[in-house]
Amino acid sequence: MNILGIESSCDETGVAVYSTERGLLAHALHSQVDLHAVYGGVVPEIASRDHLRRVLPLITQVLKTAGIERADVIAYTAGPGLVGALMVGGGVANGLALAWDCPVVAVHHMEGHLLAPMLEDEPPEYPFLALLVSGGHSMLIEVRDFGDYELLGTTLDDAVGEAFDKTAKLLGLGYPGGPALAKLAEEGDDDAIALPRPMINKPGFDFSFSGLKTAVMLEVQKAEKEGLLDERRADIAASFQRAAVDTLVTRALQAAKKRNLQRIVVAGGVGANKLLRSEVARRFEGAVYYPRMEFCTDNGAMIAIAGALRVAQASAAGEVRAEARWSMETL
Numbered sequence: 001m002n003i004l005g006i007e008s009s010c011d012e013t014g015v016a017v018y019s020t021e022r023g024l025l026a027h028a029l030h031s032q033v034d035l036h037a038v039y040g041g042v043v044p045e046i047a048s049r050d051h052l053r054r055v056l057p058l059i060t061q062v063l064k065t066a067g068i069e070r071a072d073v074i075a076y077t078a079g080p081g082l083v084g085a086l087m088v089g090g091g092v093a094n095g096l097a098l099a100w101d102c103p104v105v106a107v108h109h110m111e112g113h114l115l116a117p118m119l120e121d122e123p124p125e126y127p128f129l130a131l132l133v134s135g136g137h138s139m140l141i142e143v144r145d146f147g148d149y150e151l152l153g154t155t156l157d158d159a160v161g162e163a164f165d166k167t168a169k170l171l172g173l174g175y176p177g178g179p180a181l182a183k184l185a186e187e188g189d190d191d192a193i194a195l196p197r198p199m200i201n202k203p204g205f206d207f208s209f210s211g212l213k214t215a216v217m218l219e220v221q222k223a224e225k226e227g228l229l230d231e232r233r234a235d236i237a238a239s240f241q242r243a244a245v246d247t248l249v250t251r252a253l254q255a256a257k258k259r260n261l262q263r264i265v266v267a268g269g270v271g272a273n274k275l276l277r278s279e280v281a282r283r284f285e286g287a288v289y290y291p292r293m294e295f296c297t298d299n300g301a302m303i304a305i306a307g308a309l310r311v312a313q314a315s316a317a318g319e320v321r322a323e324a325r326w327s328m329e330t331l
């Protein structure tokens with residue numbers, strides 16, 4: 001069975017074909033980063049219009065690469081995300097499914113991130129702890145089995161990717177700042193500036209990143225006043241990255257211990273962060289799993305494999321599902 005996956009929840013149009021017999025056959029991505037960079041963040045209306053321009057050519061391209069003319073099932077991201085952007089992927093998915101006379105699967109974007117490591121040669125077995133970290137979410141989830149999720153902790157304010165992006169903006173690194181900040185951090189001393197590790201001594205497994213962002217803002221203002229910002233930029237970036245990663249890893253280890261879980265999956269855009277990947281591996285005694293780098297950030301492959309695993313919930317085409325908010329625990 002061939003599943004066509006379509007991702008359009010934010011600023012990336014991702015399309016892929018996954019075969020239940022042969023694995024991933026093709027995938028393609030168009031990033032809108034350049035379109036939004038001038039505004040310093042994603043502009044929803046611009047995102048929707050660009051998905052509309054890109055999605056059909058990308059579908060034609062992946063079908064050709066996969067060597068098929070049509071899919072047997074179409075999986076699309078139905079949320080959480082920007083409703084207008086979701087409607088484009090969902091509309092195309094439903095339209096094509098009507099034309100091909102095949103069913104559709106409405107996929108949860110974060111379940112897509114969670115299942116992305118299943119595309120790798122040595123996928124994790126259940127149960128595991130998932131650290132899902134992206135631009136919109138920071139979650140710790142006990143994954144007892146496929147579809148059996150308990151949310152252990154979430155962020156009380158900013159998502160960690162958002163904190164990376166906002167800190168990068170304060171440092172004048174443009175949008176999206178996560179990867180740029182991580183690169184600059186390589187040149188800095190991560191011990192140079194004392195920053196908080198929010199919440200790590202509080203009970204429970206929630207996160208909070210707005211205080212860390214404010215602490216960085218004060219450091220930037222101080223450096224500006226002293227005329228030393230250029231000199232301190234890399235140290236601030238490195239100290240921020242270290243504090244954010246320490247916080248995520250400490251919390252994840254606390255949760256894994258409490259729930260007696262021997263495996264951790266790190267996924268979502270911030271899962272591409274090299275320091276995070278190496279620190280989880282260094283500090284956790286059990287096994288650690290990640291998607292390959294390109295499948296950490298938004299992509300069609302994770303939606304296609306999630307659709308394959310959720311095929312029992314496929315339904316007739318004709319109604320587009322688009323949810324701005326959607327809890328994973330209801331899946």
Ligand code: KG4
Nearest residue numbers: 134135136161178179269270272273297298
């Ligand atoms: O999963 P994703 O592509 O989109 C959402 O679902 O939000 O995640 C995007 C987020 C952005 O905040 C971006 O800055 C961050 O992931 N990100 C990184 C890195 N690569 C992407 N943050 C830190 N280090 C990275 N290497």
Ligand code: ZN
Nearest residue numbers: 134269297298
């Ligand atoms: Zn995402």
